[in-house]
Amino acid sequence: MNLSSPSPLSATSSHPLARYGWDDRWAAEFASYAETGLLPGRVVRVDRGRCDLVTADGTVHADTAFVTPHDPLRVICTGDWAAVEPHGNPRYVQAYLPRRTSLVRSTSSTRSEGQILAANVDHAIIAVPLSAELDLGRLERFLALVWESGAQPLVVLTKADLIPDPVGLSYLVQDVEAAAPGARVLAVSATEDDGVEPLAELVSGGTSVLLGTSGAGKSTLANALLGEEVMDVQAIREVDGKGRHTTTTRNLLVLPGGGVLIDTPGLRGVGMYDAGAGVDQTFSEIAALAEDCRFHDCAHETEPGCAVRAAIEDGTLPHRRLESYRKLQRENQWIVAKTDARLRAEIRDDYKRKHAAGRAALRAKRGRQG
Ligand SMILES: Nc1nc2c(ncn2[C@@H]2O[C@H](COP(=O)(O)OP(=O)(O)OP(=O)(O)O)[C@@H](O)[C@H]2O)c(=O)[nH]1
Ligand SMILES: [Zn+2]
Secondary structure (H helix, E strand, O other): OOOOOOOOOOHHHHOOOHHHOOOHHHHHHHHHHHHOOOEEEEEEEEEOOEEEEEEOOEEEEEEOHHHOOOOHHHOOOOOOEEEEOOOOOOEEEEEEOOOOOEEEEEOOOOOOOEEEEEEOOOEEEEEEEOOOOOOHHHHHHHHHHHHHHOOEEEEEEEOHHHOOOHHHHHHHHHHHHHOOOOOEEEEOEOOOOEOHHHHHHHOOOOEEEEEOOOOOOHHHHHHHHHOHHHHHHOEEEEEOOOOOEEEEEOOEEEOOOOOEEEOOHHHOOOOOOOOHHHHHHHOHHHHHHHOOOOOOOOOOOOOOOOHHHHHHHOOOOOHHHHHHHHHHHHHHHHHHHHHOHHHHHHHHHHHHHHHHHHHHHHHHHHHHHO
């Protein structure tokens, strides 16, 4: 049985939660909870000790006390598949299934702590606006975050109608492709409905999120994918614990062309959090080149036989890429160091050692001169 792509004929495809992403693998992992009478549900919203889940019986408002541990990365979040009690007032979420992917950001630049933004995301759409000059460094930062999460990045150049010249547009696409190895890049105009269809098809088989800076065109793109009516329909009315009707907005929406879109406020303008592997993956072509460096620990500075510098010299690797790689590596080390005292001590000792070595070399040099 191929677990990663459930057959369309499988029993779960007719399950009422299939359109929310329920598949054979989730069903298998849920089996032990099902035996105890718990219901499966996908979290569509989390809010102050409560969450909304879609279940086969409709939306359930449940208490999250048992799935809100101290570790902020393990707190239940939108996109999680959870086990919820079938009755009770309130009903409790008892557990959630191990996440396939987790999108994590650092909460702030001063108090470095990871925060889970969304779980079980398959595609992360990174919106890059063509209304402004391309900021490839910023794109690379988003890519690192996405690769680290385990989701597949999809770069969308938004507002493509602003670049009417197809040749100019193709150059821009090429520049972005060179900065995003392993990711699909497509140009879309949401206002002209150009390229929305291929994008809808790409994300139809899973859960997606939209990332990008303010004004990048995320909301416009979300509306184009969802259709405005869908947005309205899914602002659901339901009875809360006090017996009143309340209107709540879901952060996880079913796309008319298949798949679901997670759109939580916290997703906007995210910063990386401990994304070492993600940074390496973002610059995968540099790692591939480095395999041919003479020294396996080559820093691509002044070493002889450096394949990375050779690629820069012959024009196959933009110098900007190596600079950006180093910058993001340093940034990530800094983030990690802030949360990891041991590493912080190591960096300090390393600095002292280098400093001492530098001073010794200086003394030796002075000694020779004197
Ligand atoms: N020409 C053109 N303009 C667009 C397109 N998509 C969005 N815009 C414009 O770009 C601006 C920002 O779009 P939004 O969709 O609000 O951007 P956003 O990323 O959601 O912004 P935040 O909500 O601040 O995060 C708006 O003025 C849109 O009208 C497009 O395809 N073509
Ligand atoms: Zn090298």
